[in-house]
Amino acid sequence: MRWLPLAVCCYAVGLVSSAPTESDEPYLKIKTRTTTFNVGERRAIYCEGQHLPGNLEWYDPSGAKIPPRSTKAKRIFVEPRISTNDVPTFLPLMIQKLILADSGTYICKAGDLSSNITIFVGEKVVITETEEDVIDEEGHHVELSCQAKGTPVPDIQWYDKDSQPIVNSAKYRITYKPRSSTSVLRINDLSHMDPGKYKCKATQEKLSHFAEKFFHLSVRHKPVIMNEYSESEVYAILDEWKNITCKAIAYPAPTFTWSKHDDNYDEEMRNDGPDHKITTSKETDGYSVLTLHITNETLEKQYKCTVENPKGRQNFMFHVSLGNKPDPPTAVVMTSATANNITFEVSCENCTFFKDDGIAPKPENLPVLGYVFEIVPHMEGFTVPYWLNGTQYTFDITSDNETVFTIENLEKSTEYHVRVATRNIAGQSDWFDVVGYPKTTDGAAALTTSIGLLILALFFSLRY
Structure with missing residues (x-):
């Protein structure tokens, strides 16, 4: 180690001895970072030289020498500076409030030495x-x-x-x-x-x-009807409520009218009735939802949605028939949890899942399209959940192999009541209640554990 100061000393001497020495050769150059300017800007362009054969001078694009600032040269001028041969000489070219006509090539000279710069003055698009x-x-x-x-x-x-x-x-x-x-x-x-x-x-x-x-x-x-087909088959479940949605775009915004339809007569349906409700938006990309209470009298009927504005009218027919109520899941198990997510695995042994084989599904055995999860935070001292405050999450599936689903954006360190239903095109099954209170983790605790493991790993790496 005693050789280290000597080595450093020798290295420093080497640096000093290898430093470049100043040359007496004359040089001249223009220093600027850009040559493109905008109308109205103020710019200074520096010309630098040393050991020059004469005084620095600037010449404009017409070849005229640019004078120092005066009453006659208020916008374009130079600012001479006192200089010696021991330090570089600078001569700034000053241009106040640039105009388009200032574009061109400017030359800096000193005796037989010269350098030039071509500037462009533009006007930003407005x-x-x-x-x-x-x-x-x-x-x-x-x-x-x-x-x-x-x-x-x-x-x-x-x-x-x-x-x-x-x-x-x-x-x-x-x-x-x-x-x-x-x-x-x-x-x-x-x-x-x-x-x-x-x-x-x-x-x-x-x-x-x-x-x-x-x-x-x-x-x-x-109006343009945005439903997929000109006529739509609607499957419903007996003794339950069914939403039928009619979508359309129009400008001006359209009005929607619902009616019961047969071959000879249309019976207009009022906004509310004992067996139906109507909810309608008033936007140009609008929709109207007819909610029917499905009874034997409701089935095997057609319901007509009429969409109209001052530019024209369009009709859309819905045919309501009976479909099967899907079976509920046979098992739902929580598989993992984080501070904001809970993941579940769902089994449905008696479910028929969608297969794209080109064969229309049978009304008595409609395939399961997915699951509906409903959750509500567990309140200490209350064993019965208040489902009116519950939040629903809908998941689509395309095969019976898709069984794992994650509910996201939950509160950390919180217990929940959870129930799950299957759904098909007709409606959804009865609820399956998940046993216990699935709970998210404490994010801070998880972070503390991770930091502890990191410190422990660092300790052993330093020790060994």
């Missing part, structure tokens, strides 16, 4: 109106106008309602009007598929700048 609401009719065309002014002329790209770039096609046509710096997007044959937010994006790569304008397009159109 779109004065950045949001616009546009409304037009189904079957018409509409033109969206985007005026984007700047230097250099910006590249303009249009994006559709799905944020995808638009190119010219039978549906879209983009044109550019140079005199007004305006790009126009024409959308042909408007339909219910076109409403949404469109975007015009003007980009100046040289200035690393862009501006955007958003168009919120609405199209007045007749």
Whole structure:
């Protein structure tokens, strides 16, 4: 170890002896990080030299010498500095409130030495109106106008309602009007598929700048039923309630009407009745839910949903028939828990699961589509859960091999009542009550244990 100071000393001497010595050779260079500027900015561009054959001087793109600041040179001037041959000389070129005409090549000279810099002055693109609401009719065309002014002329790209770039096609046509710096997007044959937010994006790569304008397009159109088929088979469970949902989009917002339908007569159903309830949204992407109490009189009937607005009317038929009530799970076991999640394994020995074999399911043996979990925190001293405060979690399954399900975003260190039901297209089974009170862990305790194990591992690694 006694050789260490000597080695360090020798290394330091080596550093000193290898340090570069100053040269008496003249040099001249322009120091700047960028050559692209924006209109209105204030910039200082430094020219540096040493051991020069003459004084530093700046010349503008026309070849004229740039003078020091004076009453006549208030915007573009130089600021001379006292210098000696022992230290570098600096001569800053000052440009106040840059304008487009300042673009060009500037030369710094000293005797027969010179260096030049070509600067570009641009004007960042501006779109004065950045949001616009546009409304037009189904079957018409509409033109969206985007005026984007700047230097250099910006590249303009249009994006559709799905944020995808638009190119010219039978549906879209983009044109550019140079005199007004305006790009126009024409959308042909408007339909219910076109409403949404469109975007015009003007980009100046040289200035690393862009501006955007958003168009919120609405199209007045007749209602369009969003159910999958023109007619729908509805399976229900006897003596239970069944929700039948009719979905549609329309602008203006549609009205929904429900009626009992047969070949000769439609009996309109009022908002509420002894055997049904109707819940309807008032949005343009709307829906109406008919909740039926299923009895023998309800079955084998058709129910018609009529959707209407000033642009037109559409009907959708639902045929209600009896389906089987699924069997409940045969076993539900908690397999693991964390501070916020609990995982369960579910068995259903008597369930028929979905198989995509192209054969329609039989109403008396409809396949299980998934499970419904309902949980509510356990309250000390209460053995009967208050299910009105319960939270439901719905899980879809595609095969009988899918048996493990995790309920997430729970409170840590909390006991729960849990019950599970199977469900098919007709409804759900009776509840299966999970034994005991499944509980999430204490996150802080788990963290403390992990830290303890880490410290123990570090101790043994240092010791051995």
